[in-house]
Every structure is written in C-alpha cells, then in structure tokens.
Amino acid sequence: MVSFNLWIPAVTKPKETFASAKKKVDRDDAIKQVAVAGIIGGLINGAIGGSKIAETLGILAMVSKNEAAIFGWAGAAIGAVVGAIAMPILMVACLFIGCFIIDLIVTKAFKGKGDSKQLFYLMALYTAPLSLLSTVLSLIPIIGLFTFLIGLYQIYLLYLAVKAVYTFKQRRSRQH
Numbered sequence: 001m002v003s004f005n006l007w008i009p010a011v012t013k014p015k016e017t018f019a020s021a022k023k024k025v026d027r028d029d030a031i032k033q034v035a036v037a038g039i040i041g042g043l044i045n046g047a048i049g050g051s052k053i054a055e056t057l058g059i060l061a062m063v064s065k066n067e068a069a070i071f072g073w074a075g076a077a078i079g080a081v082v083g084a085i086a087m088p089i090l091m092v093a094c095l096f097i098g099c100f101i102i103d104l105i106v107t108k109a110f111k112g113k114g115d116s117k118q119l120f121y122l123m124a125l126y127t128a129p130l131s132l133l134s135t136v137l138s139l140i141p142i143i144g145l146f147t148f149l150i151g152l153y154q155i156y157l158l159y160l161a162v163k164a165v166y167t168f169k170q171r172r173s174r175q176h
Helices: 004-012 016-025 027-060 065-109 116-138 143-165
Strands: none
Touching: 004 016, 004 027, 004 116, 016 116, 016 143, 027 065, 027 116, 065 116, 065 143, 116 143
16 A cells, blocks of 8 residues: 555654654555656656657757647657656666665664665655655746755755664763
8 A cells, every 4th residue: 555645744744754654664665656756757757858859859850830749749648658667667766776875874884773674665755745846846937946945855854764764873982
C-alpha cells in the first residue's frame, strides 16, 4: 500500500512524521511513491519538452505553421511516453544512490549508527511530493526560478531524516 497520505505531513511536520514513519519502513512503498511521482513528472516534463523540440524541428524544416503544430503534438506524445518511462527509473536510481552515499558518509565519517532502509523510506516521503511541486512550479514563469528554495528545504529535510534515523556517539572531552 503506497503511503500518499504521508506526503503532506512529511513536508509540513517532518519531525513528527519521521519519528513515526521510521517504525513502519517499507522499501517497496518508498519505491512506488517515488516512481509515481516520477511518472507524473515525466509525463509533464516529457510532453512539454518533446513538444518544444518537435515544434522547433518543424519550424527549422520550414514547414507550415499547422504542420509545425502537428510536429509539436506528436513530440508531446512521444516526450510524455519517454518521460513517463525514464523519469521514475532515474528518480528511484538517484534515491538509492543518494541514500547509499549519505549512509556511507554518516556511518564512516561521523560514526553514526542507523538503518539505511529507514533513511531510504524517509527520503522517499519528502522527495516524491517535492519533486512534483518543483515540476509544477517550474512551468510557471518567474515563480519557477524559485524552485531552488525547494532544494534548500530538501537539504533541511535530509538533515532531519538523518537525525531521526542515526545515533551518534558522544565525544568525550579530554581532561588535562
């Protein structure tokens, strides 16, 4: 069962959501959440990108305006299909790689103890909805420029997820 009902709380009340959600880790659910967000985002971005590319190619080929529009529609359809296939694969792969790198840094460099499966699940809870939000906002002129703020917020959410999953040894102070 995909936990879409945790998307908004993961973004709006991350500390509480991460504390409770880490107890019900489900890697398949996490993959499905990110894949669904990838499919939706891929459809949107693929359709728009494919349309623009095909329309531009039609114009460059010096076809009529109507034929260029047909190129655009065909490109949108092809782009949407390609995006809906490629984007979820890329998003899930990037989440696995990102989680692996974060886990490696936290456990090796900072001597943290925790469960990478929990981290993966918590990261999926906020990555999926925020990637969709970024996709939608990027379509709006000028407002799309502020999607970097979502990226900054994701860094903060990553910090909270790591803090929820990992424990760190306290350093002993040296006495002289």
